[in-house]
Amino acid sequence: MTETFTVTVEPLEREVECRADQPILDACLRAGVWLPHACTHGTCGTCKVEVLDGDVEHNDASDFALMEFERNEGKTLTCVATPTSDVIIEADVEVEEGVVHHPVQDFAGRLVSIEDVARQTRRLVIDLDREMAFNPGQYVTIEVPGTDATRTYSMANPPSEPGRIELQIRRTPGGLATDGWIFKDLGAGETLRLSGPYGRFFLREARTAPAILIGGGTGLAPLKSIVRHVLEGGLAHRLYLYQGARMQADLYDVDFFRGLEADHPEQFTYRPCLSDEEWDGPHGLVTDVVDADFPTCRKHMAYLCGPPPMVEAALKTLMRKRLFPRDIYREDFFDASDKATGGVRSPLLKA
Ligand SMILES: Cc1cc2nc3c(=O)[nH]c(=O)nc-3n(C[C@H](O)[C@H](O)[C@H](O)COP(=O)(O)OP(=O)(O)OC[C@H]3O[C@@H](n4cnc5c(N)ncnc54)[C@H](O)[C@@H]3O)c2cc1C
Ligand code: FES
Structure with missing residues (x-):
């Protein structure tokens, strides 16, 4: 069985159990402890935190998002970092009034339809095995079959349709998920493995300016x-x-x-x-x-x-x-x- 460590999140004073092979952000979001994040793939740096105590593997963090001197200063990217001991991290958590964060969960999805809607652009409609609560603008992460990779796609449907999601996907030449799968041999009826909801890009309902x-x-x-x-x-x-x-x-x-x-x-x-x-x-x-x-x-x-x-x-x-x-x-x-x-x-x- 994979070893498990305790991650203490400051200043929230929350403790989360995290497997040794699990990104810290993933463990926190699933436990309902919301930490800042955007790309979830070690690229943007939004999820950077300070490790106050304990050790982590930085894994696949981009050298641009987490520079050498930052690694030396004890910083890490929670979306890719995994614990190698119990750790205490300090995150820059901003509490936004009126915002409800929904815990991340795994889903199986059945691809209902896949159609070309524009040049190099496809619309996928996926029925989920159960409803997903999310904020309008958030995204899901999909496993690319036959690989360890995941790719992220934003939901185009509103939260009032929690059991069926719409994705709009553009082909990237040479891309693993798009060129190698979604625009190649993915067909209706297939089962997709995905998780969500992720992201901090969503409507702030309390802010009513145009x-x-x-x-x-x-x-x-x-x-x-x-x-x-x-x-x-x-x-x-x-x-x-x-x-x-x-x-x-x-x-x-x-x-x-x-x-x-x-x-x-x-x-x-x-x-x-x-x-x-x-x-x-x-x-x-x-x-x-x-x-x-x-x-x-x-x-x-x-x-x-x-x-x-x-x-x-x-x-x-x-x-x-x-x-x-x-x-x-x-x-x-x-x-x-x-x-x-x-x-x-x-x-x-x-x-
Ligand atoms: C938060 C978020 C939401 C997103 N939502 C959507 C969405 O709703 N719709 C959508 O269409 N896209 C969306 N994307 C983009 C999407 O997640 C994928 O990045 C995109 O589909 C490309 O994936 P891919 O696997 O096809 O290409 P990748 O495998 O990621 O490759 C992309 C390009 O990089 C090149 N490449 C691969 N490895 C390297 C390397 N080591 N060095 C240099 N070049 C390299 C490839 O040849 C290719 O040209 C979103 C991204 C983020 C971060
Ligand atoms: S680097 Fe973008 S969310 Fe972690």
Whole structure:
């Protein structure tokens, strides 16, 4: 049997049992002890903590997210670190009013459908073996069959549909999960192993300032969850959704969002933007279209999601328009190349 150690989380004064082969974050999230995290793959640095006592293996932590001097100073990344003794860690835990965190659990999912919705983009609908409670914008982690690897995908459905999840997945050339499986031989009826919910990118319901939502590519997925949650749940948030794509062939769910806009003209604005093709809608980089639409972003908030360079560009645009980092939530779709190379390292990304 695998050895188990006690992880004490300060300043929460909570003790969690963690297997020697289990990441500390995983043990905590399953025990209902919420720690900050974003990518859960050792890439972003959000889950960095100080080890006050005891020893850990850093495992697959990116050298960019956890630098040599930080390792020497006793820091670690809880999403990949495993304990080799009882440990005491100190985490930067922020208590947010009105936010409920749901414990992570394992699920078996049956793939109900898999369809092409745009160029290199597929929609997966998965029935779970039981309901999953989550916040709109969070993601699941899926095991890639025949490997030890997992990959993360954001849920596009709202929490009001807890037994059936929708994922929107873009193919990455040479990618283990997408090129090697999801876009190759994955078919309806197959069983998927997944866990969730993860992530800190979700709607802050208590914050009711008008929200600018910017999604690049399949970065639309968690924003769709947020939009549906607000509009179908009768919440009052004013939402502006920007969907960035290169060409019309890359856009999807356009009719769905136009329908919502027609049904909620005072509350919801939908702006699909194309950067590489002229059409009868907004033309240009999504950040340029936002820039032109808003003389100032003061008294707004924002949710940004997609490829890290787009998220970074959107962040800069919004800050130039007088939005503070504390009013901006971001989800960077990091992949294995970002982990290996460091990707976009924003000084504004918590590390
Ligand atoms: C929080 C979060 C949520 C996400 N949600 C979604 C979502 O809803 N939809 C979606 O489409 N994506 C999402 N992603 C991205 C997704 O998790 C995967 O990263 C993406 O699908 C690529 O996975 P892959 O296995 O196909 O590619 P990977 O195997 O990760 O490879 C990616 C690229 O890196 C290259 N590469 C691999 N190893 C190395 C190396 N050592 N050095 C340099 N290059 C290398 C590969 O050749 C390939 O081009 C999300 C990511 C995060 C962090
Ligand atoms: S959550 Fe651990 S490095 Fe990103």
